Amino acid sequence: xxxxxxxxxxxxxxxxxxxxxxxxxxxxxxxxxxxxxxxxxxxxxxxxxxxxxxxxxxxxxxxxxxxxxxxxxxxxxxxxxxxxxxxxxxxxxxxxxxxxxxxxxxxxxxxxxxxxxxxxxxxxxxxxxxxxxxxxxxxxxxxxxxxxxxxxxxxxxxxxxxxxxxxxxxxxxxxxxxxxxxxxxxxxxxxxxxxxxxxxxxxxxxxxxxxxxxxxxxxxxxxxxxxxxxxxxxxxxxxxxxxxxxxxxxxxxxxxxxxxxxxxxxxxxxxxxxxxxxxxxxxxxxxxxxxxxxxxxxxxxxxxxxxxxxxxxxxxxxxxxxxxxxxxxxxxxxxxxxxxxxxxxxxxxxxxxxxxxxxxxxxxxxxxxxxxxxxxxxxxxxxxxxxxxxxxxxxxxxxxxxxxxxxxxxxxxxxxxxxxxxxxxxxxxxxxxxxxxxxxxxxxxxxxxxxxxxxxxxxxxxxxxxxxxxxxxxxxxxxxxxxxxxxxxxxxxxxxxxxxxxxxxxxxxxxxxxxxxxxxxxxxxxxxxxxxxxxxxxxxxxxxxxxxxxxxxxxxxxxxxxxxxxxxxxxxxxxxxxxxxxxxxxxxxxxxxxxxxxxxxxxxxxxxxxxxxxxxxxxxxxxxxxxxxxxxxxxxxxxxxxxxxxxxxxxxxxxxxxxxxxxxxxxxxxxxxxxxxxxxxxxxxxxxxxxxxxxxxxxxxxxxxxxxxxxxxxxxxxxxxxxxxxxxxxxxxxxxxxxxxxxxxxxxxxxxxxxxxxxxxxxxxxxxxxxxxxxxxxxxxxxxxxxxxxxxxxxxxxxxxxxxxxxxxxxxxxxxxxxxxxxxxxxxxxxxxxxxxxxxxxxxxxxxxxxxxxxxxxxxxxxxxxxxxxxxxxxxxxxxxxxxxxxxxxxxxxxxxxxxxxxxxxxxxxxxxxxxxxxxxxxxxxxxxxxxxxxxxxxxxxxxxx
Numbered sequence: 001x002x003x004x005x006x007x008x009x010x011x012x013x014x015x016x017x018x019x020x021x022x023x024x025x026x027x028x029x030x031x032x033x034x035x036x037x038x039x040x041x042x043x044x045x046x047x048x049x050x051x052x053x054x055x056x057x058x059x060x061x062x063x064x065x066x067x068x069x070x071x072x073x074x075x076x077x078x079x080x081x082x083x084x085x086x087x088x089x090x091x092x093x094x095x096x097x098x099x100x101x102x103x104x105x106x107x108x109x110x111x112x113x114x115x116x117x118x119x120x121x122x123x124x125x126x127x128x129x130x131x132x133x134x135x136x137x138x139x140x141x142x143x144x145x146x147x148x149x150x151x152x153x154x155x156x157x158x159x160x161x162x163x164x165x166x167x168x169x170x171x172x173x174x175x176x177x178x179x180x181x182x183x184x185x186x187x188x189x190x191x192x193x194x195x196x197x198x199x200x201x202x203x204x205x206x207x208x209x210x211x212x213x214x215x216x217x218x219x220x221x222x223x224x225x226x227x228x229x230x231x232x233x234x235x236x237x238x239x240x241x242x243x244x245x246x247x248x249x250x251x252x253x254x255x256x257x258x259x260x261x262x263x264x265x266x267x268x269x270x271x272x273x274x275x276x277x278x279x280x281x282x283x284x285x286x287x288x289x290x291x292x293x294x295x296x297x298x299x300x301x302x303x304x305x306x307x308x309x310x311x312x313x314x315x316x317x318x319x320x321x322x323x324x325x326x327x328x329x330x331x332x333x334x335x336x337x338x339x340x341x342x343x344x345x346x347x348x349x350x351x352x353x354x355x356x357x358x359x360x361x362x363x364x365x366x367x368x369x370x371x372x373x374x375x376x377x378x379x380x381x382x383x384x385x386x387x388x389x390x391x392x393x394x395x396x397x398x399x400x401x402x403x404x405x406x407x408x409x410x411x412x413x414x415x416x417x418x419x420x421x422x423x424x425x426x427x428x429x430x431x432x433x434x435x436x437x438x439x440x441x442x443x444x445x446x447x448x449x450x451x452x453x454x455x456x457x458x459x460x461x462x463x464x465x466x467x468x469x470x471x472x473x474x475x476x477x478x479x480x481x482x483x484x485x486x487x488x489x490x491x492x493x494x495x496x497x498x499x500x501x502x503x504x505x506x507x508x509x510x511x512x513x514x515x516x517x518x519x520x521x522x523x524x525x526x527x528x529x530x531x532x533x534x535x536x537x538x539x540x541x542x543x544x545x546x547x548x549x550x551x552x553x554x555x556x557x558x559x560x561x562x563x564x565x566x567x568x569x570x571x572x573x574x575x576x577x578x579x580x581x582x583x584x585x586x587x588x589x590x591x592x593x594x595x596x597x598x599x600x601x602x603x604x605x606x607x608x609x610x611x612x613x614x615x616x617x618x619x620x621x622x623x624x625x626x627x628x629x630x631x632x633x634x635x636x637x638x639x640x641x642x643x644x645x646x647x648x649x650x651x652x653x654x655x656x657x658x659x660x661x662x663x664x665x666x667x668x669x670x671x672x673x674x675x676x677x678x679x680x681x682x683x684x685x686x687x688x689x690x691x692x693x694x695x696x697x698x699x700x701x702x703x704x705x706x707x708x709x710x711x712x713x714x715x716x717x718x719x720x721x722x723x724x725x726x727x728x729x730x731x732x733x734x735x736x737x738x739x740x741x742x743x744x745x746x747x748x749x750x751x752x753x754x755x756x757x758x759x760x761x762x763x764x765x766x767x768x769x770x771x772x773x774x775x776x777x778x779x780x781x782x783x784x785x786x787x788x789x790x791x792x793x794x795x796x797x798x799x800x801x802x803x804x805x806x807x808x809x810x811x812x813x814x815x816x817x818x819x820x821x822x823x824x825x826x827x828x829x830x831x832x833x834x835x836x837x838x839x840x841x842x843x844x845x846x847x848x849x850x851x852x853x854x855x856x857x858x859x860x861x862x863x864x865x866x867x868x869x870x871x872x873x874x875x876x877x878x879x880x881x882x883x884x885x886x887x888x889x890x891x892x893x894x895x896x897x898x899x900x901x902x903x904x905x906x907x908x909x910x911x912x913x914x915x916x917x918x919x920x921x922x923x924x925x926x927x928x929x930x931x932x933x934x935x936x937x938x939x940x941x942x943x944x945x946x
Contacts, residue, residue: 123154287333450476514570544651632666860894
């Protein structure tokens with residue numbers, strides 16, 4: 001019984017002991033689970049915040065790299081794309097910071113995060129300012145200074161704040177780990193304490209137990225020790241597993257972040273092609289967000305530009321476990337297409353299990369690259385066409401010489417093969433350039449300058465293979481081909497341009513017809529001569545030569561004869577002049593001669609006599625023997641002027657004085673001559689307004705039949721009543737009117753006024769007589785003259801048989817074809833033509849027959865001494881006899897006495913005009929004359945002119 005009680009007690013003791021041991025084990029396990037849960041919670045939360053901080057740092061580093069790229073790229077579109085990417089990254093960083101802030105637990109942790117945000121704002125502001133300066137303002141240097149002086153220091157502070165935050169998280173993880181170790185130690189101590197208590201109880205029980213139970217107690221103690229060992233082993237395994245899980249999480253997070261942040265788009269599909277994962281680059285490239293892409297087949301990107309067989313081959317390749325690489329044209333969400341380069345890799349988790357196969361596709365948008373490659377190819381093709389087909393010689397060269405050339409270069413320099421032209425530019429140039437610089441030295445200088453400045457344009461003297469040198473225009477343009485700096489040399493042969501420039505230079509300073517200096521060159525040389533004369537206190541003479549009656553030669557023989565005559569005159573003047581003298585042609589038949597080195601005015605007179613002797617005489621031009629004279633005016637520096645314009649004007653004035661004094665001579669400028677020139681200018685200026693002011697008027701001188709004395713015509717004579725100078729003689733202003741062009745409107749006014757007055761006399765019942773009008777050569781040659789005459793006759797109502805036009809011989813002989821057509825048109829109207837001043841010009845009998853004139857008018861110079869001078873008598877008699885034989889009427893003008901009248905009557909002259917019969921009459925007196933006309937000739941006071 002005692003043994004049973006003992007056994008019972010031992011049983012109860014052992015039961016209690018077992019219960020204690022079970023309680024200790026349960027308590028130890030529960031405590032270890034609590035410690036593990038606490039550690040997992042702490043490490044999880046800390047790891048999440050640590051991971052968020054690292055991702056924020058990753059995107060911050062990426063933004064720094066994007067900022068550097070923005071400073072490097074030049075393309076505006078690419079810059080905008082980088083700015084957009086940076087903006088997106090900044091938003092993500094802000095999201096990460098907000099997420100971390102929401103998870104902060106301690107005040108210290110919040111303070112560290114506030115420090116991060118505080119350093120981030122200056123960093124963002126500085127790089128935004130730098131980007132604004134670079135992109136918007138174009139201030140690259142200023143942007144760089146902001147980046148260096150503000151952005152980089154702010155970035156360092158920003159990263160330092162993040163490092164402090166990360167270090168804090170790491171420290172908290174370390175603290176948690178240490179706390180776990182402490183808790184584990186406490187658990188172990190508690191377990192040891194409980195075990196010790198159990199041992200004590202067991203020892204107490206053992207005191208009351210029998211020796212038989214001692215072994216059982218020892219066995220149980222051994223069992224308890226084994227449990228302790230097992231607990232320790234379990235604790236070690238838990239710690240190791242926790243460590244492994246942490247490392248695995250770190251690697252997994254890193255890999256996930258790397259795939260998400262990859263620049264290339266990444267797509268993962270299952271074995272059936274359904275998309276199970278995409279990264280951010282994929283959404284950016286395609287426009288589909290992750291929710292739209294996940295679960296879909298990549299066929300949603302299909303553009304239709306590849307044939308079905310292309311996709312079949314792709315699927316066949318990856319289905320067999322092989323990697324596929326190639327390019328595909330896909331379509332974005334917005335419908336635009338793009339070219340991507342793609343690599344698809346099959347991945348199987350378990351070897352041989354194809355059901356668990358996934359396909360990883362890595363994509364890169366190569367649209368811009370393809371476009372750039374196409375543009376590059378097009379540019380290369382264009383360059384090749386321009387290079388090869390250019391009419392200019394083209395070379396590619398480096399600093400040592402030519403590397404390639406086109407066909408034009410071979411042709412220009414006379415080579416047959418390109419290999420022959422692979423030389424240095426100096427090898428196809430003369431030894432020296434025109435300025436004396438050695439060609440090799442000059443060429444190396446030009447090449448170096450082109451490499452330095454990017455372009456160099458200059459003129460160069462080249463030399464062909466046959467040794468002929470020629471001028472060229474060279475343009476060197478720096479470029480880069482295959483990463484090598486080169487020059488494109490374009491050479492253009494400018495021989496023709498140089499010849500043209502020389503010709504232009506010659507024409508700019510020389511007369512094209514004679515080759516003599518023109519007015520510009522003469523003024524330049526005259527200016528230099530005057531400057532030299534001032535220094536040396538010498539004299540300069542300016543001779544102004546005008547050929548007499550040269551216009552008659554042009555009009556009668558044609559401009560070709562006139563041009564040849566001018567050339568011969570120029571040759572004689574050049575031969576006559578000294579080497580230091582300048583002979584220039586400044587107008588149609590005007591020449592200026594500058595004489596330098598004169599000691600006295602008489603030297604100019606001697607030179608003028610020599611010049612006149614050399615120039616005056618007979619010229620044989622195309623079979624025509626021409627006797628030429630000239631009028632020469634002379635001005636002297638400094639007596640007659642101190643500048644070129646004054647000397648030329650005064651010499652011109654002196655020349656016109658010679659003209660007015662009968663031509664064929666020379667004269668020095670004087671104040672009297674100048675006064676005459678001033679008077680001539682005054683008359684010309686007044687004549688401009690004489691018509692408008694009604695200062696011009698007509699008088700009429702009757703023409704009488706010599707046999708009956710009856711008035712058979714009236715010659716209209718122009719007069720000018722000047723308000724200050726009084727009555728101006730016609731010989732003073734007619735030539736001025738012809739020279740300045742006023743003769744045309746004045747001549748039309750005379751024609752209209754005379755016809756209108758003649759018609760008015762007829763309407764008054766007076767006897768109708770013809771009215772004779774002198775026609776200027778300028779007026780006759782003007783286009784439309786016959787139409788003008790026809791219009792005036794029509795408007796005034798005068799019959800054409802009552803109008804007679806008087807023409808000079810020079811008018812008829814000038815350009816005979818045109819003259820004939822005009823005369824035929826006038827004759828067709830029914831009016832008559834008379835030759836005025838017959839015998840004083842280039843008389844030709846053939847034109848009398850050809851032009852069918854009606855009347856010859858003997859000039860007063862023959863009539864004046866016809867009764868006393870045998871020559872005048874013979875000439876007058878011959879004119880009358882010839883006219884009679886040609887059935888032409890003859891009228892003599894300037895008849896002033898009975899002796900002249902008797903001679904003309906004796907030789908059967910038809911008509912007379914002059915003071916012997918009647919002086920010129922005003923309009924009212926003409927009417928009276930016609931009303932009281934008597935059939936006989938009466939004498940009047942002589943000495944006037946018709």
